[in-house]
Amino acid sequence: MNAKELRKYFPILHQEVNGHQLVYLDNGATSQKPIQVIEAMDKYYKEYNSNVHRGVHTLGSLATDGYEGAREKVRAFINAREAAEVVFTRGTTSAVNTVAYGFARAFLKPGDEIVTTVAEHHSNFIPWQQAAKVTGATFKFIPLAEDGTVTLDAVRDTITDNTKIVAIHHISNVLGDTTPIKEIAQIAHQHGAILFVDGAQGAPHKKIDVQDLDCDFYAFSSHKMGGPTGVGVLYGKREVLERTEPMEFGGEMIDFVELxxxxxxxxxWKFEGGTPIIAGAIGLGAAIDFLEEIGMDNIERHEKKLVAYAMEQMREIEGMTIYGPQQDRSSLITFNLAGVHPHDLSTVLDSYGIAVRAGHHCAQPLMRWLNVTATARASFYMYNTEEEVDAFVAGLKKTKEYFGNVFS
Incomplete structure (x- = not known):
């Protein structure tokens, strides 16, 4: 099924914005939802809305089956060893904080090291920064290569026997590079460290096998992969999850309560206090069904082809700077156009119905490393087409022409 055929399943794409056909290129922030996901959540609320795990009545059993069935779909999707290694969270941010509070703060001490990069999303940066401050651990950074990528030589030079946690992105939400997770896991484990992977931009765009990657934790969000907002996943190896303390206490997560x-x-379940995100998990399960039907390898192949097609045309625009590796990129392109502020560029593109992101992309340390205050970002997904790329590039040229005329 090609991108044009897929579009029929996404109701939101069939509209005009500012008098133009919508071209949605902000998938790195959130993806659109197929009708199958919308209907799965609607069915839950209409037909078997109930709490899970508590009641033995029919609706409660159906809700529990739907919720735990979604967990099994996630397990299979990432090839975890068992469903017990799949924790539902509110998203990637919540998953990172669960480990930073429940694992890092519980075990780190002065002299220990947390290793990361300046290319991390704030959600995979600030929790570790704060954990280092509280515990007295050292916060260290793997130097980036000239194009912003992470090399194994730099990883080897940075990780030591004092390193206890390595926290790193699978795919950068700014530079679009893919980090060699499997090799980094091997290096981290040789030094006795655990590896936490921010998979927010990884799980939606490529096939994930956590056993093959051998990471200790892997986190991702539903809303970037066709599922609903407000739900995500923390995968953890059983042995590290058992050492991690819950950060939310209350109903559902307890065994026995004494005075x-x-x-x-x-x-x-010890990490899922209170009424969980039932409809969200069911929606995520439906999104996974949809992705599996298309095939993650097919999605990755389509996106890389689309990015290469877009970059080829963008390079021909005078004053264009594209950040990150120039070859073999994932699903996004971050760039600046000389003489045009990214916010202004995004505003003009929006007037043509083209949605892109502008700003620091929750990556201010990386913006400083790039020596910019902000950039624009076009991010693609399975339903984007070459025709949309053509409209986007035409919009860039019109933007350049507009600002050239204004300031000439």
């Missing part, structure tokens, strides 16, 4: 002490449920 002066309490014990927690077994994995994964």
């Amino acid at each position: 002066y002490d309490s014990t927690w449920k077994e994995l994964p």
Whole structure:
């Protein structure tokens, strides 16, 4: 099924914005939702809305089956060993904080090291920064190559026997590069460190096998992969999840409650206090069904072809700067056009119905490394087409012409 055929499943794409056919190129921020996901969540609310795990009545059983069935779909999607290694969270940010609070803060001490890069999204940066401040651990950075990529030589030179946690992105939300996770896991484990992977831009765009990657934690968000907002996943190897303390306490996550002490449920429920995100998990399960039907390898292949097609045309525009590796990029292109502020560029493109992101992309340390205050970003997904790339490039040329005339 090609991109044009896929578009029929996405109701939001069939509209005009500012008098033009919508060209949605902000998928790195959030993707659009296929009708199958919308209908799965609608069915839950219409037909078997109930809480999970608590009641033995029919609706409660159906809701529990839907919720735990979604967990099994996630397990298979990332090839975790068991469903107990799949924790539902509010998203990638929530997953990072769960580990930074429940694992890092519990075990780190002065002299230990947390290793990351300046290319991380704030969600995979600030929690570790704060954990280092609280515990007295050292916060270290793997130097980036000239094009912003992470090389294994730099990883080897940075990780030491004092390193306890390595936290790194799978795919950069700014530079579009893919980090060699499997090799980094091997290096980290040789030094006795655990590896946390921010997969927010990885899981939606490429086939993930956490056992093959051998990462200790892997986190991602539903809303970037065709699922609903407000739900995400924290994968963790059983042995590290068992050492991680919950950061939210209350109903559902307890085993026994005494007056002066309490014990927690077994994995994964000790991390899912309160009423969980039932409809969200069911929606994520439907999104995974949709992605699996298309095939993650097919999605990755289509996006890389589209990015290469776009970059070829963008390079021909005078004053264009494209950040990150110039070959073998994932699903996004971050750029600046000389003489045009990214916010102005985004505003003009929006007037033609073209949606792109502008700003620091929740990556201010990386913006400083690039020596810019902001950039524009076009990010693609399975339903984007070459015709949309053509409209985007035409919009860039019109933007350049407009500002050239204004300031001439």
